[in-house]
Amino acid sequence: MVMLDLPGQASATVFDHVMLNWNPHGHEPEILFGKPHFDMHFYMTDMSSTMEIDPATPEYAARATHLPDGKYIPRDYITPPGPLASQLAVPFMGVHWMDATAGMIPGVYDFTQTFINGSWDGNYTFMEPMMTRAWLLTRPTMQEDIKQPQAYQHTAYYPTVYSVRFDHAAQEVDVALGEMILRQKS
Template sequence: MRTSRSIAALALSTCAVLTLAGCGDGSVPTAEGAETAGHHHGVTTLYGPENELGEGISRTYVVVDHDGRPREVGIRMSESVLTGLSEGPGAGTTMLMPALPAGAPDTGFDHVMLDWNPNGHDPEILYGAPHFDMHFYTTDADHEVDPAAPDFAARAARLPEPKYVPEGYIPPPGPPVENTVPFMGMHWTDAADGVIPGSFEFTEVLLNGTWDGEFIFIEPMMTREWLATKPSLREIVKQPSSYRRTGYYPTVYTVDFDEQAGEYVVALSGLTMREAS
């Protein structure tokens, strides 16, 4: 979540629900983005253009199987991105809009936003540590989340039907118009994680976001300190009972460090076709 302090504080100040969603069993596909670029074991990895970040680069990628179907979408960042970043009390947020790979098949995601928050964002008791936000948007509706629009309050108040809500995810308490972050949406959290201000040490979290009655993004957030440990994380992505749109949906979320390439890999994988209902 990128800082928009007065509204973001209301959006998340009492939401204390953000750690790991739990590990799955071996039947769920693992991330393949750590594989060597190009063709490997029947899959092809396509890369988006490079974007400067810190002293390194970041780029999106999509893994495609031999039938042309997407299997994984994610972000790769060189190890050197963790140095040379803006920092200090006066430093502002760095926002990148890395393009998805040209010629990649539809992954179910429309675009990606990568933010570096040198001073965290509200609520600082939870998310005050320097960290990265990575929004994977399923639509281009984020530009519509404009508090100056005359229908903003009505559209913010329109929540998804329960059948479309990922298992265990809840909206922040309070009026939706106050909980909707401008040009992003409302951030939902997993109640099962039980994160409570004052007892939660933020390292990595996975959010879902809505606008106008629809889920429009999945957002990994992680601190620079945690990423520097070169973690190996694998979580099951919780699913709803029904899907509003037919398309591919990720079933696994991973964070790894590719030693061969010297890159951090943040992946939404196990892309599975779901039918709208």
């Protein structure tokens, strides 16, 4: 895991930092996300708050099960079935929410790239593009709308699109959350 501070120019956005994870053997649930892939958590909380998501703390289970009001979670996103504290809350990340319309059916779903959202202790805390190494090696170009919630917990600029493109000149992949719109706390 690598934690990246954002530059001062990003201070008007809802984001504080980014956590980049390389998962060479995938991660749980393995039947969905068992392929080697990258996770990019764009956090709306500060790094110290992220690092406090620790199962060794006595309040971990209570904080995991304290979900945000539904109006703050993007449409179609749900927590997968299972105990929030023991299975769905990931240390130093939080509870992961998946798009119910993405067809993530065990044994059928072929993971290449997806967009996850997350929460912790009543707050919508991160947006997470996930993509397999194999898919990135195809030098993809894609852009998708980011599903929006009905209301916002903070006044800031929020992204409305997620894009991935291979920059042939630089020989690198650009992953971006863009087309920011100012949203008012509601």
